[in-house]
Structure formats: C-alpha cells, structure tokens
Amino acid sequence: MKRIDFNNGWKYRRAGGNESWKEVTIPHDAMISERRTADSAGGINTGWFEGYDYVYEKTFEVPEEMKENEVSFEFEGVYHNAEVYINDRKAGFRPYGYTNFYVEADPYLKYGEENVIRVIAHNADQPNSRWYSGAGIYRPVWMDVFSKQHIQRNGIRIRTVSAEPSVIEVEVQTTAAGELELEVLETGVTANVETNGHACVQMEIPGGKLWNVDTPNLYQLKVRYTGRKESGADDQAVIEKETVTEKETVTEEETVTFGIRTLTWDVKKGLCINGERVILRGACIHHDNGVLGACCYADAEARKVRILKENGYNAIRSAHNPCSKALLEACDRQGVLVMDEFVDVWYIHKTEYDYVDHFQKWWRQDLKDMVEKDFNHPSVILYSTGNEVSETAQPKGIELTRKMTEYLHRLDDTRPVSCGINIFFNFLSSVGFGVYSDKKAKKEVEKAEKTKGKQKKKAVGSQFFNDLAGMLGSGFMKWGATFYGCDLKTRDAFVNMDIAGYNYGINRYRHDLKKYKKRLILGSETFCDDAYTFWELAKQNPRIIGDFVWAGMDYLGEVGVGSWEYKDYAPDFSHGPGWITAGSGRIDLTGKPLAEAGYTKTAFELTDRPVIAVRPVNHTGERHSPSAWKMTNALESWSWNGCEGKKAVVEVYARAAKVALYLNGKKVGSNLLKDGCDTKFQIRYEPGVLKAVAYDAEENVISEHKLCTAGEETMLRAVPEEKTVKAGKLSFIRLQYTDANGTVKPLKRGILQVRVKGGRLLGLGNGCPYNKIGYCKNHTDTYWGEALAVVQADGTLLNFIAEMDISALFGNILDNAIESVEKLEKPEKRLIHLYVAQQKNFLRIKVENYCEEKIVFKNGIPQTTKKDKQFHGFGMKSIQTTVRKYNGSVTAGIHDNWFELRILIPLGKRAG
Numbered sequence: 001m002k003r004i005d006f007n008n009g010w011k012y013r014r015a016g017g018n019e020s021w022k023e024v025t026i027p028h029d030a031m032i033s034e035r036r037t038a039d040s041a042g043g044i045n046t047g048w049f050e051g052y053d054y055v056y057e058k059t060f061e062v063p064e065e066m067k068e069n070e071v072s073f074e075f076e077g078v079y080h081n082a083e084v085y086i087n088d089r090k091a092g093f094r095p096y097g098y099t100n101f102y103v104e105a106d107p108y109l110k111y112g113e114e115n116v117i118r119v120i121a122h123n124a125d126q127p128n129s130r131w132y133s134g135a136g137i138y139r140p141v142w143m144d145v146f147s148k149q150h151i152q153r154n155g156i157r158i159r160t161v162s163a164e165p166s167v168i169e170v171e172v173q174t175t176a177a178g179e180l181e182l183e184v185l186e187t188g189v190t191a192n193v194e195t196n197g198h199a200c201v202q203m204e205i206p207g208g209k210l211w212n213v214d215t216p217n218l219y220q221l222k223v224r225y226t227g228r229k230e231s232g233a234d235d236q237a238v239i240e241k242e243t244v245t246e247k248e249t250v251t252e253e254e255t256v257t258f259g260i261r262t263l264t265w266d267v268k269k270g271l272c273i274n275g276e277r278v279i280l281r282g283a284c285i286h287h288d289n290g291v292l293g294a295c296c297y298a299d300a301e302a303r304k305v306r307i308l309k310e311n312g313y314n315a316i317r318s319a320h321n322p323c324s325k326a327l328l329e330a331c332d333r334q335g336v337l338v339m340d341e342f343v344d345v346w347y348i349h350k351t352e353y354d355y356v357d358h359f360q361k362w363w364r365q366d367l368k369d370m371v372e373k374d375f376n377h378p379s380v381i382l383y384s385t386g387n388e389v390s391e392t393a394q395p396k397g398i399e400l401t402r403k404m405t406e407y408l409h410r411l412d413d414t415r416p417v418s419c420g421i422n423i424f425f426n427f428l429s430s431v432g433f434g435v436y437s438d439k440k441a442k443k444e445v446e447k448a449e450k451t452k453g454k455q456k457k458k459a460v461g462s463q464f465f466n467d468l469a470g471m472l473g474s475g476f477m478k479w480g481a482t483f484y485g486c487d488l489k490t491r492d493a494f495v496n497m498d499i500a501g502y503n504y505g506i507n508r509y510r511h512d513l514k515k516y517k518k519r520l521i522l523g524s525e526t527f528c529d530d531a532y533t534f535w536e537l538a539k540q541n542p543r544i545i546g547d548f549v550w551a552g553m554d555y556l557g558e559v560g561v562g563s564w565e566y567k568d569y570a571p572d573f574s575h576g577p578g579w580i581t582a583g584s585g586r587i588d589l590t591g592k593p594l595a596e597a598g599y600t601k602t603a604f605e606l607t608d609r610p611v612i613a614v615r616p617v618n619h620t621g622e623r624h625s626p627s628a629w630k631m632t633n634a635l636e637s638w639s640w641n642g643c644e645g646k647k648a649v650v651e652v653y654a655r656a657a658k659v660a661l662y663l664n665g666k667k668v669g670s671n672l673l674k675d676g677c678d679t680k681f682q683i684r685y686e687p688g689v690l691k692a693v694a695y696d697a698e699e700n701v702i703s704e705h706k707l708c709t710a711g712e713e714t715m716l717r718a719v720p721e722e723k724t725v726k727a728g729k730l731s732f733i734r735l736q737y738t739d740a741n742g743t744v745k746p747l748k749r750g751i752l753q754v755r756v757k758g759g760r761l762l763g764l765g766n767g768c769p770y771n772k773i774g775y776c777k778n779h780t781d782t783y784w785g786e787a788l789a790v791v792q793a794d795g796t797l798l799n800f801i802a803e804m805d806i807s808a809l810f811g812n813i814l815d816n817a818i819e820s821v822e823k824l825e826k827p828e829k830r831l832i833h834l835y836v837a838q839q840k841n842f843l844r845i846k847v848e849n850y851c852e853e854k855i856v857f858k859n860g861i862p863q864t865t866k867k868d869k870q871f872h873g874f875g876m877k878s879i880q881t882t883v884r885k886y887n888g889s890v891t892a893g894i895h896d897n898w899f900e901l902r903i904l905i906p907l908g909k910r911a912g
Contacts, residue, residue, distance in 0.1 A: 727795020
C-alpha cells in the first residue's frame with residue numbers, strides 16, 4: 001500500500017451560504033473561530049460557541065496508471081455526521097464524529113483527470129455534545145493506493161505469546177494467495193510462509209526487549225507480500241508450463257510498529273504487564289488540544305502525553321470517545337497506558353442531537369474500527385464501552401453491556417473490557433431522578449430556543465448535578481454512591497464486564513471488595529483529593545487496578561465545572577459567555593502543571609521532597625467560583641508583590657510524619673500528618689525564602705524544599721519548549737513575566753501582542769477558564785503571569801538560498817564543529833548547538849560547540865591547525881564564500897570554552 005498525505009490544498013466555508021472559500025490545511029477545527037454568544041444552543045457544554053455545518057473541498061489529479069490499483073481515503077476524524085462526495089457523487093457517510101473511517105474511491109474517480117472531493121461536516125444540530133466537540137475535518141486525511149492483490153487494510157495483527165522467551169504471533173490477511181516474507185527489523189529474525197489469504201506464524205526474538213511504562217521498547221515488523229496477478233487467456237499457456245515471470249507477480253510491503261508485552265488480569269495479582277503488577281495512575285483527558293481547539297496535531301498529542309507522564313500519570317482514559325492514532329503512537333513511544341473509550345451515550349439522550357439516533361445501527365462497526373486502530377499498540381490495555389450510561393441500571397442496558405463486552409472479546413481477546421458507571425447516577429435514574437433522559441434533552445433544546453439572547457439558562461442534566469456538587473463538595477457523589485440502592489442498580493452490569501468501572505465510587509471500595517470476591521475495581525473517574533486514599537488501598541488490594549482522575553488536563557467546554565476563579569479574572573460566576581474551559585485539570589489548558597499535580601505526585605510516592613503551594617495571597621478570604629472538581633487553586637509561588645502583611649494560606653504536600661515551615665530562616669509552623677499527605681499553614685506574607693522541611697516519625701529530616709520571591713526587575717520572556725523545530729512541526733512557546741532569574745511573577749498581568757515570522761501562529765491564549773478573547777487572535781491576556789503561543793514552522797526562511805549552497809554551508813559548519821568535539825575525551829562534553837532564526841530583516845545562523853583546544857584567529861576567522869595551510873582550511877573558506885554570495889558576513893569567537901560561529905545574511909534576495 002502506498003499512503004499519500006492528503007492534508008494540503010483544502011478549502012472550506014459554512015454550508016448553505018455565500019461566504020468566500022478559505023484555504024485550510026488539515027487538521028482544521030472550524031468551530032474554534034466561531035462566535036461565542038448567549039444564543040449558542042450548546043451553551044455551557046460547548047463553551048458558548050455557535051454551531052454550523054461546513055463544506056470542505058479539495059481538487060486533485062489521479063494518474064491514468066492508477067486504474068490498475070484500488071484507491072480509498074481514510075478520514076481519522078470528522079465531526080460529525082460526515083458526508084463524503086467524489087465528483088458530486090456520494091461516496092461515504094459516517095455519523096460518529098470521533099471514529100476513523102474509510103471511503104472506497106474507485107467507482108467515483110476520473111483517471112488522468114482532475115477530481116473534486118467534498119466533505120460536509122454537520123454541527124448546526126445543537127446541542128449535540130456535553131463538551132466542546134470542535135467541527136470539521138479535525139484529524140488527518142490519507143489517500144491509500146493498493147495493488148489489486150494486497151495485504152488487507154489493518155490486515156497485520158501482532159500479539160505477544162510470551163515475554164521470556166520473547167515470542168510473537170503474527171497474523172496476516174491478504175486478498176489472495178501468495179508468499180509472505182516477514183522480518184523483525186534490526187534483529188535478524190525472519191520468516192517465510194505461504195498464504196491462501198490468511199496466515200499465522202510465531203516468531204521468537206532472541207534477547208527481546210520488553211515494552212512497559214519504564215522501558216517502552218518498540219520493534220518494527222516488515223511484511224512483504226508477493227501475489228500473482230490475475231491472468232487472462234493469453235497468460236494461460238505460460239501458467240500451464242509452471243513459469244511465472246516477474247510481470248505476473250505483485251509485491252507489496254507494509255511495516256508495523258509493535259511492542260513485546262504480555263497483559264493479564266485476575267483477582268490474585270490484579271493487572272500485570274509482563275508478569276509484574278502495575279497500578280494505573282490514570283488521568284482522564286478530552287480530545288481537544290487547548291488553544292488549538294480540536295485540531296489533532298501529532299506534536300500536540302505527543303506533548304500532552306509527555307506532560308502527563310512528567311507529572312506522575314502512567315495511564316490515560318480517552319474520555320469519552322476513541323482517541324487519535326497520533327495519541328496512541330505517542331503513548332507507545334513514551335510508555336503511557338491507554339483505556340480507549342467508545343462513547344458517552346447508548347440509547348438515552350444526554351443532549352437532543354447526540355449520537356443516540358445512530359448508535360444502534362453503528363455500534364458494532366464503531367467498535368470494530370476502534371479495535372483495528374488499537375490492536376497493535378502495546379500502550380492500549382483496556383477498552384471501555386461507555387461513560388455514565390444509566391442504561392446499565394435497566395435490563396435492556398444490562399443486556400447491551402453483555403453484548404458489547406462479548407463482541408469486543410471476539411474482536412480482541414487480549415484486553416479486558418470495562419465501562420465507567422456513575423454509581424449514584426444509576427440509583428437516581430432507577431427511582432425517577434435520572435440525570436439524563438430523552439425528555440430532559442428535548443426540554444433543554446426548547447429552553448435554549450426560548451432564552452436566546454438572555455444571559456442565564458437554567459441548569460439541567462449533568463450541569464445541574466455538577467453545580468450541586470460544586471456547592472456541596474466532592475463528598476456529595478461519593479456519599480451518594482454508598483446507598484444500598486446503588487449496589488442493586490450496578491451489580492448486574494458489573495457482572496457483564498471484566499473490570500468494574502466506578503465513577504466517583506471510592507467510598508464503596510472496601511465494602512465491595514469483601515462482598516464481591518471476584519470483582520476487579522477500577523476508579524474510572526475520581527476526584528483529585530481521592531489520590532492518597534486510592535493509592536493506600538490499591539497497594540494493599542490487587543483487585544483495585546487503578547484510578548483515573550477527572551481531569552488530567554483542562555479542556556474546552558463544560559465551562560467552569562472545575563474552576564475556582566476570582567472576580568478579577570472572571571467578572572461573573574454564572575458560567576455564561578466569556579467562560580470557555582472547564583478549569584478541571586491538574587494541568588491547565590496551556591500545559592502548566594498546577595499544585596494539584598504536585599499533590600498527586602506526592603500521593604503516588606513519586607517525589608522525594610515536599611511540595612509547597614500558596615493560595616493567591618491577593619485574594620485570601622475572598623469568595624471564588626465553586627467546584628467539587630477543584631481541590632485547591634494554590635500555586636507553587638512565593639512571589640506576591642504588594643501583599644506584604646496579608647494572611648497567606650500555605651499548603652504543603654509530603655510523605656512524612658511531620659512538616660515544619662520556615663520563612664526567612666524563622667520557624668512559622670509545624671504540623672503532623674495523619675491519614676494523608678497534605679497540610680495547611682496560615683502565615684503572614686513577607687518576601688524572601690519559604691522553606692518546608694519533612695521529618696520522619698523519629699524527627700529525622702527526610703527532605704526539604706523552598707520557594708523564593710522573584711526579584712524587583714520584570715522581564716517578558718518567550719520560552720520555547722523545543723530547542724529546534726522542523727518545517728511543519730509545532731513550537732510551544734511560554735510567554736512569562738519573570739525576574740532576571742526566570743522566576744515567574746503571578747501578579748504581573750498584561751495584554752500581549754504576538755507577531756510571527758518564519759511560521760504561522762496556530763493558537764494563543766492562557767490557562768484561565770474565563771477568556772473573552774479566545775485563542776484565534778494575535779493578542780492575549782496573561783493568567784497568573786503566563787500565556788502560551790503555538791507556532792507552526794513553515795520552513796521557508798532559507799528559500800532564497802540555493803539548495804546546493806544550503807548543503808555546502810551547513811555541511812561545512814557541522815563538519816568543523818564535529819571535527820572539533822571529536823577531540824574531546826569525555827563524551828558529555830561533545831556538545832554542538834545550532835540556531836537558525838530571523839532577526840529583523842536578516843537570516844541569523846549561529847553554531848557553537850564546546851572546545852578545549854587553542855584556536856588561532858586571523859581577521860576574526862579561525863585558522864586551520866594543519867601544517868599545510870594551502871590544502872586545509874577550505875571548510876571555513878567555503879563558508880565565507882557561500883555567505884558572501886548573499887552579501888552576508890561571518891564572525892567567530894571563543895568564550896568560556898565555547899567556540900561560536902555567527903553568520904548574518906540579508907533576507908530575500910536569491911543569488912544569481
């Protein structure tokens with residue numbers, strides 16, 4: 001199969017109007033740039049964005065020779081009710097907005113001519129989601145070109161038979177008989193088999209390196225399929241002579257990435273990878289990428305996974321829909337486990353136009369596509385059939401639970417199946433107070449229509465209970481889950497899955513472990529303040545396999561549900577237009593870890609020092625917006641300029657018997673820690689050094705940590721998370737008010753203007769759940785001293801330089817640097833840094849390498865150290881010659897053992 005990137009050259013506009021077309025590159029989220037108003041029927045759920053239908057078009061040519069192939073398209077995600085037309089003929093339809101799907105193109109293509117593909121993405125049918133969905137073609141698109149005889153799509157499945165010795169089983173489906181050559185790359189392991197369309201072979205990999213969360217080793221399997229072309233009458237004589245010429249064979253190759261890992265689950269050892277128990281320290285995440293909206297960029301997905309893992313999470317729950325392929329690839333590479341979740345609704349509406357109307361017809365195909373997407377990914381260890389589906393309290397829903405679990409087992413018997421059930425909600429549903437119903441969903445639409453233009457809308461459905469939990473605290477749902485009726489209305493559904501998913505049911509764990517001896521329990525959705533209790537229980541009970549906090553990272557929509565905001569950032573607490581995110585992440589929308597992430601790492605015993613966090617001192621004692629999903633709004637900062645003498649609430653998280661707090665060397669408090677890992681102090685703020693010291697039960701110092709007040713000077717810094725970015729890739733740049741040492745000043749605030757050269761500004765914003773500006777403009781407010789810009793490098797900065805000159809210039813630059821560092825004895829000193837950037841109207845190139853040799857300069861340029869000056873030193877001479885062609889200059893110098901070569905070239909004029 002030949003896979004062609006089909007993401008460029010698209011245009012889009014709203015459907016049914018006369019708007020001009022806008023050129024776009026996929027992925028594209030059409031909703032993120034729409035208005036947010038009180039007239040939005042999606043309202044609080046979708047961040048007040050208005051919903052519309054959109055048309056996407058792309059013109060492309062198909063060569064005449066492709067007639068001999070089979071052509072199809074893969075759409076990794078279109079939201080939603082996607083219609084696909086090729087040359088004005090309907091070629092495909094897929095209602096679910098979160099699944100990948102395929103469109104067979106052959107009957108509709110014009111070979112040797114221009115073709116037009118058109119995609120209609122519907123999103124005017126509001127409300128259709130409980131969170132921000134985005135709209136349009138928000139995940140990548142591919143054109144796949146197959147030979148007539150080929151390896152079937154998703155036709156290679158790899159599973160681990162044993163870890164030691166490392167044995168894999170490879171199953172290959174082809175469209176016809178032929179020969180298969182299999183090779184595990186870089187291992188020397190090969191196999192050759194005949195196939196009649198299906199083949200299964202086991203391969204042992206000597207010394208195989210296992211995949212797990214700590215060492216996510218990956219391998220690649222290359223499968224080469226040779227099949228015979230279908231023969232006509234003219235070929236019969238040749239075939240009868242048993243002679244097969246080269247022209248009569250078809251060869252295709254595919255390469256699949258996999259990991260060697262076994263997965264088991266039982267009541268004795270719990271969930272095990274490669275025979276070792278793993279406790280899931282999980283985070284629920286939605287599909288959006290913050291300021292980028294729903295756009296699925298591989299770099300953004302990988303960054304999300306990286307940040308979550310850096311903050312102690314080893315697992316992700318894709319709430320509440322199948323995750324992207326890019327996310328799975330990132331989890332494979334980085335060693336993060338995945339529970340891939342199917343859907344948020346079954347047959348009871350949560351919003352009027354959600355997936356319910358299509359569910360019955362499509363659920364089997366949707367699950368099949370999810371499994372085919374997931375099967376070869378070692379990171380995927382669990383499937384979830386749904387989230388808070390109160391149908392599981394009804395006989396019909398209990399039977400549906402069984403059907404979906406059994407169907408998933410037939411598709412993939414190597415992974416367990418769960419479903420996230422809100423235990424309290426199931427009970428309420430059974431007694432007529434259900435959170436969701438078709439009737440309530442319809443009323444929500446009617447009320448939205450009646451209240452157009454008005455600020456306040458009555459809370460219904462999950463919003464009502466979210467608001468109630470916000471007022472009563474996180475204990476409300478956990479207490480409700482302990483009712484006897486909750487057990488009655490969940491036990492039959494739990495029998496029909498491998499692992500029981502408890503949403504907010506931690507107070508039932510001890511009781512249910514005793515009552516149901518064969519039940520495995522997963523905290524499929526939990527509060528942040530459950531982390532310590534969960535971890536202590538899980539260590540002692542293998543049948544508690546893990547916990548997924550709501551939420552790992554903040555997300556768009558469901559506005560304010562997890563927010564503690566003050567009036568200076570959120571003028572009203574009504575959660576009306578202006579509010580845009582949930583505020584519910586342990587990591588904020590920009591990827592900044594909050595104090596709750598520090599608490600979680602402490603609870604999970606992943607840090608050996610105390611974490612100090614301070615509630616905003618400028619708001620001590622003030623009312624904030626309520627939420628049960630927020631444990632604290634404290635920041636890891638002691639820079640509260642102008643708050644001298646004010647009361648400060650200091651939180652310390654530590655795995656210790658006692659914590660003492662010191663301010664500027666003076667002890668200001670000491671607390672014992674019992675049945676927890678967090679404690680609070682109230683002190684008066686004064687600038688300086690705030691230090692926490694953790695002690696064991698014998699008063700021995702375990703560890704200590706300190707926060708320092710920022711200096712007087714204020715700088716605005718742009719801090720990229722990546723040192724280098726390739727063309728087309730993303731750079732995430734933190735914009736921060738700091739002192740000279742880089743300490744962030746949370747009380748410094750301002751509107752920042754951003755201009756980009758050499759790239760495209762994809763998103764700009766901050767972590768505040770209330771944001772009237774949004775993320776699509778070139779300016780943003782800061783939030784606690786910070787904001788985030790996401791830039792896509794366009795790779796055009798060097799376009800005015802001839803390709804041969806680029807090769808000569810950078811080849812010589814790097815040759816010289818490599819030659820220099822190779823002389824260093826210690827490998828850790830062999831460092832080379834290369835920078836390429838635009839500086840006003842100049843191209844600026846700088847290379848620096850560590851250097852311990854003596855360098856002789858002449859006219860500002862280093863001279864060759866070789867004796868024969870006539871035949872050496874051409875590298876530097878070549879650099880000078882190339883740069884001068886473009887009227888540039890070259891300078892060099894050495895400082896503190898760092899040799900630096902600087903090049904400055906005026907932009908824009910290509911050498912003749």
